[in-house]
Amino acid sequence: MATSSIRNELGVDIKQVLSRMGYGTAGVPSARIESLVREYADNICHLIEPSYSHVIRDINSVRGSRVFIEGSVTFRSNVVAGLLKRCQKVAVFVLSTGGRLGEVVRQLSGDGLMVQAAVLDAIGSDAAETLAHVVQDIIAREAEADGLGISQRFSPGYCDWRVSQQKMVFRAMGGDTAGVCLTDGCLMIPQKSISGIIGIGPRDRVESYNPCPTCEKRDCRGRR
């Protein structure tokens, strides 16, 4: 699905973009960097081609770290299994901001304009994250109609869920992957794309799920 109305929802969060570029919450960007971010943020609309697709699948069973989903899909991860055994269904999604922005980033980078390339790349990442929030809200509304809640988003590469499991996420989509392709190395093309799952179940069981105690990545920046 691709809509121009969604494009209008993808406002750029300047603070988030600066944070992605390494400034964190405390760093102060130079006047040049800040004005560059603002200039690109104001003019990025024509480079963003949002598309997304999601499906709701039944969870057949959870055994150990393996989750069996309808359509011969098996997710392997302790963290994902821990989440989905609390859920009744799972939403699987793929979304993308399109390939035009990436093309411009490559052109800038190839011309040696590294600052401009890095700024535009960070803005593209922010747009993809914002689109993920939009899709998450759509899934939340669908779950709410059934009196259910949703979990946080999980993507291959998070926690102990291997990037190679992208193949299973794409298989679960049943053919509609919003124009996003997967390479043999599990890289999504266009690059500013996100795939993943969201658990659907009773609010008190899914919304409170914290994966950190079951995850072995002790040095993870997102650890809670």
Added chain:
Amino acid sequence: MAEDIISLIRENVIQGRVTRDDEGLDGGMVGQPGVTELTEKALATGIDVRDIINKGLTEGMKLMGQKFEEKAYYIPDMLSSAEAVGTAMKLLEPHLAQSGIKPKGKVLLATVKGDLHDIGKNIVTILLRGAGYTVKDLGNDMEPQSIVNAVREENPQFLGLSALLTSTMVNMRDTIQALEESGLRDKVKVIIGGAPVSEEYAKSIGADGYGSDGFQALAVIGSLTST
């Protein structure tokens, strides 16, 4: 006079000012000559190209690196400086040979098979060129055998491999194995970098070094150059 120009080049590298139109890291510098104008002036004045590079550009980048390590400056600031150095090096390139300046070494850089991320690799390219190395960027999604062929043809001292995904970093190991199988492993030092890799991973796949960022990569290559 010469020292003044070199000092200004150094300062403007730190400020990341390519031309007089740039406002600089601290702002308010529009209209003052940037690295481009200052390098042109240095050449016109007859300042030794060696001094422009060593005392101006390289020293400026070194100071930027220190500030970056101290977290006083950030990645975009470092990129601005690298951009300024890259522009100056293009202006100086025709003068290098006649000044008797030889490159410190030759480096091939590649993003490994299956991976298309190249911003990190491009940063390293600019930093190495600014530091006096000859760099050939092989591009992205490079098959191990294509990299082996390039090493055979170009005969570099260093090979830098980049990957951003855990699913593609394994192709660094495959590339090193392909170098071994072709009998070229001993001819080239291999340095790896990218978000998912580490010092431990570098050791485990038989790489000679690991750079956690552009400046680290430069430092590692520098230390391997002198061994």
